[in-house]
Amino acid sequence: MADQKALFEFLLRMGDNSLILGHRVSEWCGLSPVLEEDIALANTALDLIGQTQFWLGLAGEVEGKDRSADDLAFLRDAWDFRNVLLVELPNGDFGQTLMRQFLYDAWSSIMLGRLMTSSDARVAEIAAKASKEVAYHVERSGDTVVGLGDGTEESHKRMQAALDYLWPYVGEMFDGDDVDAAMVKAGIAPDPASLREEYDAFVGKFLNQATLTVPTDVFHHKGGRTGYMHTEHLGHLLTSMQWLQRAYPGATW
Amino acid sequence: MYAQLVKTAGTGVKTREEMSDEERNFQDRVDRDEKIEPKDWMPDDYRATLIRQIGQHAHSEIVGQLPEGNWITRAPTLERKAILLAKVQDEAGHGLYLYCAAETLGVSRDELTEELLSGRMKYSSIFNYPTLNWADIGAVGWLVDGAAIMNQVPLQRTSYGPYSRAMIRICKEESFHQRQGYDIMMKMAEGTEAQRRMAQDALNRFWYPSLMMFGPSDKDSVHSAQSLAWKIKIDTNDELRQRFVDQTVPQAKYLGLTIPDENLKWNEERGAHDFSEPDWTEFFNVIKGKGPCNVERMEARVNAWEDGAWVRDGLLAHGRKKSAARTAAE
Numbered sequence: 001m002a003d004q005k006a007l008f009e010f011l012l013r014m015g016d017n018s019l020i021l022g023h024r025v026s027e028w029c030g031l032s033p034v035l036e037e038d039i040a041l042a043n044t045a046l047d048l049i050g051q052t053q054f055w056l057g058l059a060g061e062v063e064g065k066d067r068s069a070d071d072l073a074f075l076r077d078a079w080d081f082r083n084v085l086l087v088e089l090p091n092g093d094f095g096q097t098l099m100r101q102f103l104y105d106a107w108s109s110i111m112l113g114r115l116m117t118s119s120d121a122r123v124a125e126i127a128a129k130a131s132k133e134v135a136y137h138v139e140r141s142g143d144t145v146v147g148l149g150d151g152t153e154e155s156h157k158r159m160q161a162a163l164d165y166l167w168p169y170v171g172e173m174f175d176g177d178d179v180d181a182a183m184v185k186a187g188i189a190p191d192p193a194s195l196r197e198e199y200d201a202f203v204g205k206f207l208n209q210a211t212l213t214v215p216t217d218v219f220h221h222k223g224g225r226t227g228y229m230h231t232e233h234l235g236h237l238l239t240s241m242q243w244l245q246r247a248y249p250g251a252t253w
Numbered sequence: 254m255y256a257q258l259v260k261t262a263g264t265g266v267k268t269r270e271e272m273s274d275e276e277r278n279f280q281d282r283v284d285r286d287e288k289i290e291p292k293d294w295m296p297d298d299y300r301a302t303l304i305r306q307i308g309q310h311a312h313s314e315i316v317g318q319l320p321e322g323n324w325i326t327r328a329p330t331l332e333r334k335a336i337l338l339a340k341v342q343d344e345a346g347h348g349l350y351l352y353c354a355a356e357t358l359g360v361s362r363d364e365l366t367e368e369l370l371s372g373r374m375k376y377s378s379i380f381n382y383p384t385l386n387w388a389d390i391g392a393v394g395w396l397v398d399g400a401a402i403m404n405q406v407p408l409q410r411t412s413y414g415p416y417s418r419a420m421i422r423i424c425k426e427e428s429f430h431q432r433q434g435y436d437i438m439m440k441m442a443e444g445t446e447a448q449r450r451m452a453q454d455a456l457n458r459f460w461y462p463s464l465m466m467f468g469p470s471d472k473d474s475v476h477s478a479q480s481l482a483w484k485i486k487i488d489t490n491d492e493l494r495q496r497f498v499d500q501t502v503p504q505a506k507y508l509g510l511t512i513p514d515e516n517l518k519w520n521e522e523r524g525a526h527d528f529s530e531p532d533w534t535e536f537f538n539v540i541k542g543k544g545p546c547n548v549e550r551m552e553a554r555v556n557a558w559e560d561g562a563w564v565r566d567g568l569l570a571h572g573r574k575k576s577a578a579r580t581a582a583e
Contacts (some may be wrong), residue, residue, distance in 0.1 A: 029322030033561020042342035153566025244329040253329035
């Protein structure tokens, strides 16, 4: 039996990543450059919110304190969120949104692939469902990054700027700590660092086609997945996301 | 349907004697309920009117994402957020079907977008009203989608094939939206005092704008007579409005909400409700750009289009490079 506290933390990390990114993507509603993108972004956000329901639902179950997925999403404050910083960063322009999506999707598709063989059947089941969706997400975000990177001079410039801004947030997805060690030991989840090689190869292939240059600086920001230090952006996101639940406690919606 | 005040092209219904052979043949097909397809002969005025009507409907679906988008980030539960996302995704999809239907009449999506952004083409007046509390999202589904369905169900039988087929698909999804909207209203009406207040407030603000969605009375309009003859309009605006009121009154009663109309009462003789007309001065003001949100809605669409230009150009340029490379390789 794995350490339940560590499993809870791990599930929060998974669920908070999809919740916060899903929320960010949903901010695009009705504002995309082209109708097909409105549909695709709404669809991506919808999938991510669906994945959140599974991850946070299981987290609440594992915690055993009778907290539902909604309780976890709407009634925790910023310090209790365990998403990586990458997903809470603002949308910026469409290029920055799609670059962030691609950098996350690439990690997510590899991670979910590994989780499909998790020793915890519940984790494996969620991963199997989610990986089908994420396979489509990464195909689309990858193609868009290539299209815009290798498009016009302006689109190239914008995509390079997006990559330069976001790259220092990529490394956090591969950081490990005691929680990860416990997950590895129980056979529930892989060591995050073990995903890096595959990630770099996968992402590198797309970025190369996109004629973009991967920054060489290996420094990376951290503090999201441990909850030690989020960005200032998260609090504002939670302020709108949690508003109704906070303003009218106990109501059924 | 989200088309109001669609000006019917032409001078009104022609008698059979006034019609050319082609026009007579066309009208006979419409009368026999045959579908008119893109390659078939059709009167220029029929084509022009359909482009206006389908275009306005498409634009309404697109602009209609905005008042709902206003609450996606504040939806109170994960399930509500997911349902709302699915709904706006459907709406963008409806826009897409309708632009495609319009394309079969010889007008491109970009041309229609240009017409919308320059203000030459309109979208439904309803989307110029704000969504101020969460119950508004319920009211939009219940009343606004309800009114839209009232109009779209008959249009599934419209004479123009691609439009009719788009309507059949859209109606299926819209009735799901309406049920979801009503479900939000039920939760609010059964909820806390604050929630009941939100629900009543939403009904107060959305009732008359929903009645306006059908447009002013057109029973004596020669233009409407032509659209009815062509079967691109199936019922008059008043008939649809009456049907909507009769359907909605018991639903409001079930929710324990009060429709903000002192004159609303059942008329035994007519077998229908009597009700107050909406303020048509307000309606024409909204149509002319003086609604509560016209400026914001147009600004949002114009910005989305202009800010997205580099994306469209970039993807187009990449597409050209790819096909050039393919040609070179052959």
